[in-house]
Amino acid sequence: xxxxxxxxxxxxxxxxxxxxxxxxxxxxxxxxxxxxxxxxxxxxxxxxxxxxxxxxxxxxxxxxxxxxxxxxxxxxxxxxxxxxxxxxxxxxxxxxxxxxxxxxxxxxxxxxxxxxxxxxxxxxxxxxxxxxxxxxxxxxxxxxxxxxxxxxxxxxxxxxxxxxxxxxxxxxxxxxxxxxxxxxxxxxxxxxxxxxxxxxxxxxxxxxxxxxxxxxxxxxxxxxxxxxxxxxxxxxxxxxxxxxxxxxxxxxxxxxxxxxxxxxxxxxxxxxxxxxxxxxxxxxxxxxxxxxxxxxxxxxxxxxxxxx
Amino acid sequence: xxxxxxxxxxxxxxxxxxxxxxxxxxxxxxxxxxxxxxxxxxxxxxxxxxxxxxxxxxxxxxxxxxxxxxxxxxxxxxxxxxxxxxxxxxxxxxxxxxxxxxxxxxxxxxxxxxxxxxxxxxxxxxxxxxxxxxxxxxxxxxxxxxxxxxxxxxxxxxxxxxxxxxxxxxxxxxxxxxxxxxxxxxxxxxxxxxxxxxxxxxxxxxxxxxxxxxxxxxxxxxxxxxxxxxxxxxxxxxxxxxxxxxxxxxxxxxxxxxxxxxxxxxxxxxxxxxxxxxxxx
Numbered sequence: 001x002x003x004x005x006x007x008x009x010x011x012x013x014x015x016x017x018x019x020x021x022x023x024x025x026x027x028x029x030x031x032x033x034x035x036x037x038x039x040x041x042x043x044x045x046x047x048x049x050x051x052x053x054x055x056x057x058x059x060x061x062x063x064x065x066x067x068x069x070x071x072x073x074x075x076x077x078x079x080x081x082x083x084x085x086x087x088x089x090x091x092x093x094x095x096x097x098x099x100x101x102x103x104x105x106x107x108x109x110x111x112x113x114x115x116x117x118x119x120x121x122x123x124x125x126x127x128x129x130x131x132x133x134x135x136x137x138x139x140x141x142x143x144x145x146x147x148x149x150x151x152x153x154x155x156x157x158x159x160x161x162x163x164x165x166x167x168x169x170x171x172x173x174x175x176x177x178x179x180x181x182x183x184x185x186x187x188x189x190x191x192x193x194x195x196x197x198x199x200x201x202x203x204x205x206x207x208x209x210x211x212x213x214x215x216x217x218x219x220x221x222x223x224x225x226x227x228x229x230x231x232x233x234x235x236x237x238x239x240x241x242x243x244x245x246x247x248x249x250x251x252x253x254x255x256x257x258x259x260x261x262x263x264x265x266x267x268x269x270x271x272x273x274x275x276x277x278x279x280x281x282x283x284x285x286x287x288x289x290x291x292x293x294x295x296x297x298x299x300x301x302x303x304x305x306x307x308x
Numbered sequence: 309x310x311x312x313x314x315x316x317x318x319x320x321x322x323x324x325x326x327x328x329x330x331x332x333x334x335x336x337x338x339x340x341x342x343x344x345x346x347x348x349x350x351x352x353x354x355x356x357x358x359x360x361x362x363x364x365x366x367x368x369x370x371x372x373x374x375x376x377x378x379x380x381x382x383x384x385x386x387x388x389x390x391x392x393x394x395x396x397x398x399x400x401x402x403x404x405x406x407x408x409x410x411x412x413x414x415x416x417x418x419x420x421x422x423x424x425x426x427x428x429x430x431x432x433x434x435x436x437x438x439x440x441x442x443x444x445x446x447x448x449x450x451x452x453x454x455x456x457x458x459x460x461x462x463x464x465x466x467x468x469x470x471x472x473x474x475x476x477x478x479x480x481x482x483x484x485x486x487x488x489x490x491x492x493x494x495x496x497x498x499x500x501x502x503x504x505x506x507x508x509x510x511x512x513x514x515x516x517x518x519x520x521x522x523x524x525x526x527x528x529x530x531x532x533x534x535x536x537x538x539x540x541x542x543x544x545x546x547x548x549x550x551x552x553x554x555x556x557x558x559x560x561x562x563x564x565x566x567x568x569x570x571x572x573x574x575x576x577x578x579x580x581x582x583x584x585x586x587x588x589x
Contacts, residue, residue, distance in 0.1 A: 049429040050422060051588040066429035070328040083422040085346060085414060092345035093423075099338035100427045101328040140423060144328060 001026055001179055002047060002075075002148060006056035009042050009203075016042040018203035019056070024181045024196075026147070029174045031194030031211075032183035035290065039203040040183040041080050044152050048077050061147055072101050072144030078137040080152040086126025090117055090136050093125060098143050107143065115139045116165075130157030138166070148179040155189055167193045187286040201290050214285050221254035224261055225274035232270050236261060252278070332433050339437040343411065343445060352407035353445065356400040356491065357453045363396030364457030365464060372468035389473040390480050390553045393461025394454060394487045397551055398520075401494040401544070404446055405515045408498020411438050413508040425589045435581055438499055446495045451488035458484050479553040482562075490547035493573045494519060497543070500576035504583055518572075519544050543572040 002024035009017040017039040024030045032040050045051040047058045049065045057064070060075045068074045084093050094108040112121045115135040120128070125136065134157045141149055149170070155163045170193055174180045184190050190197060190211070197214060199207040207214070221242075226232050229249050236243060241255035253261060258275050265272050280288070343349045371392055412435075415421035428434050458480075462472045473480050494515070501511040526539045536558045539545055549555045549565025560568060 045588075048426050050425060070330055071429055072330075072427055073328045077426060079422055079426075081419050081422065083419040085342075085418045085420045087346045087348070088342070089345065092341060096338045096341040096345065097423055097427050099341055100334040101330050102334050103328060 001061050002150070002181055003059040003062075004043065004047070004056070005059075007043065007046060007053055007058055008055045009039070009046060009051060010054045015203055017046070017053075020200065020203065020205055021056075022198045022205060022208050024148075024179055024198070026179040027174055027177050028195045029170050029180045029182065029193055030196045030198060031190035032181060032198050032200070033187060033190055033286065034183075034185065034200035034206070036185050037202075038185075038200045040185075040200060041152055043200075044077065044079060044150055044183065047150065048075065050079075070101055070144065072097075072103070073146055074144075075148040075150055076141035076144055076146035077149075078134075078141045078151040078154060080156070082133060082137075083140075084125045084133070084136065087124055089122045090125055090128070090139075091121040093136065094139060094143060097140055101144060103143055107145075111139045111142050114142065131159055131162050134158055135162070138169075146178070148181065149173055150181045152183045153185070154182055155184070163189075187283045191282040199286070199289055206289050211282065214289075215279060215282060217285065220278040220280055221252045222256065222258050222261060223274065223276045223278055224251045224253055224265075224272060225249050226251070226265070226270055226272050228270050231268070232265060235264055235268055235270065250274070330428065330430075332437070335428055335433040335437040336440060338427070339434070339441045340444075343441050346414070348410050348414070349407060349445075352403055352410065353449055356404040356407070356446075357449055359403055360396035360400040360450065360453045360491075361457050361460065363399050364393045364461045367395045368393050368461035368464040372465045372470055387471075388552060388554050389462060389465055389471055390458065390477075390483050392465070393458045394483065394551065396457055397487050397490060397547075398544075400450070400453075401491055401519055402516060404450070404491050404495045405498040405519065406512055407446065408442055408495035408500075409502040409508060409511040409515060410498075411442055412499055412502035413506065413511050416502075416506040417508055421589055431584050432581060435499075435503060435577075435584055439496055439577065442495050442499055443492055447488055447492040450491040451485065454484045454487045454491075473553070477553070483551055483553050486547075486550035486566075490551050490569065493547065493569055494543070496573050497576060500573070500580040503580035504576065518542070541568055543569055546572065 004023070005021050007017055007020040008015070020039070020043060032043075034040055042051060043058070046053050047060060047065060048071075059065075060068070065071055065075065088096070091108060091112065094111065095105060098104075098108055109118070109121075112118050115138050117132065117135055117139065120132065125133070128136065134154070138151065138154065141151060151170075154166055154170075158166060170180050170182065174195075182190075182193065194211060196210050197207065198205070199209075209217075223246070224232065226249055229245060229251055232251065233243050233245075236253060236256055238255075241253065243254075244252045246252055258277055262272065262275060415424055424434055425431055458473075458475065462474075466472045475481055475484070497519075498511065498515055501514050502508070505511045505514065522542050523539055523544055526535060526542070530538060540558060540560050546560055546565045546568040549560045550562050550569075555562070555565075559565065
């Protein structure tokens with residue numbers, strides 16, 4: 001469980017996180033989504049006490065991170081930036097971090113096995129590929145067998161096999177009842193892994209929705225194919241209804257449900273050859289969300305790009 | 309979605325739930341693992357040990373060949389046999405200081421500090437444990453090489469015309485132990501400077517300037533009227549009061565010197581501790 005309330009972080013004149021409030025619940029994978037520079041990493045750093053909030057609170061399992069008697073057992077984290085000494089072996093890296101909490105060498109070896117680094121456990125980390133480094137970071141996150149797992153851009157640098165592996169790992173962790181919180185700037189990645197989304201832009205909360213609800217909200221119109229298009233247009237027209245002809249007898253109808261269209265067409269004896277609700281991709285829904293937030297806050301795309 | 313829901317989730321080993329607990333003993337063990345698992349620690353420790361032994365033995369043999377008053381090097385003309393054999397302190401302190409600096413600055417340059425402070429969010433135990441493992445590894449090693457340099461140096465000089473010292477002579481053992489303590493103190497200063505400056509180059513330069521350059525530069529640049537009153541408070545001059553049997557005439561007394569030197573170690577350490585708590589990692 002992660003609880004963030006009115007969380008704000010300013011670096012000089014720049015506000016990285018601006019009054020953020022959200023809760024991440026156990027048992028599901030929650031995605032933390034936003035463009036680069038939206039404040040995701042800063043929020044995660046504040047959750048584990050690396051950065052001190054300017055104001056507001058960031059709690060993990062009911063307490064501030066530093067107040068736990070075994071912090072690594074509460075939350076395991078992978079932060080975006082590399083955090084290992086290149087001259088140390090993967091095993092020594094894990095042993096050193098684990099030693100603070102009395103984590104045994106056996107657990108270290110188990111975790112190395114879990115992330116698939118057993119064969120290179122005694123090699124210097126400096127020689128690791130990006131993907132191996134990422135796996136080591138995930139090993140660190142899992143070391144304390146934590147209730148909550150928080151990973152910043154976990155698929156970075158992983159090959160397709162690695163990406164598939166981590167999706168399954170995260171779903172498995174959530175299925176065990178753990179809280180899983182992962183950030184990404186890619187909606188496509190989140191669509192495959194997360195069930196719930198916290199969307200941020202320029203430090204502010206844009207949306208706190210389930211993936212299903214987000215797709216629902218982004219439903220466009222209904223595509224109708226009929227040989228009597230002009231008759232159907234006349235039949236369906238009304239307040240709040242927008243009909244566009246796409247050519248070839250296909251109409252895009254916004255403002256009427258598929259049921260409504262079908263019933264009216266049947267009553268008027270107009271044959272329908274096709275009746276398809278159009279769903280925006282999650283990616284489109286996300287773009288729409290972030291665009292709106294930019295307009296709403298009176299910014300320009302230039303400032304968004306600058307923040308990224 | 310459909311292909312994914314068909315895949316069986318990766319099975320994570322069932323939580324065995326050992327009662328984990330963050331403890332200072334654990335942090336100490338962690339810092340010890342870190343110290344011994346990178347090459348730079350052993351290299352700097354060996355380098356300092358070599359400098360201490362080699363300088364003492366070489367100086368003892370050249371001075372013994374050339375006779376009193378003609379010896380080369382920074383302490384030419386020196387007659388105290390204990391000081392001759394321990395003259396390596398001047399060089400060894402620079403190398404051992406680098407060890408202290410690297411213990412912290414390495415973590416900042418590599419990003420390891422984020423892993424470290426995530427594991428120990430209270431932070432202060434990390435600095436305390438780093439100081440402890442540096443003292444624990446540097447002091448015994450430097451005591452052994454100080455003794456080695458002393459006995460080796462006296463053995464070399466006993467073949468010549470110079471007087472030699474015995475470990476039981478007044479002040480000799482204190483000077484030998486004091487040399488090891490001074491070297492350890494400089495290493496701890498390195499830890500503090502590394503933690504304050506968070507940069508290897510910055511911390512090493514500062515340490516080098518303070519310990520090595522300042523006495524000589526002060527000698528050259530400060531007005532004679534008050535220069536000696538100031539210079540005796542510099543770390544290397546303050547430690548001179550307890551690393552030699554016959555300190556320079558204008559040096560601080562042994563106790564005063566030890567206290568001044570201790571302040572050079574403790575004050576930066578306190579600053580480092582406060583900053584470590586306060587700053588974002």
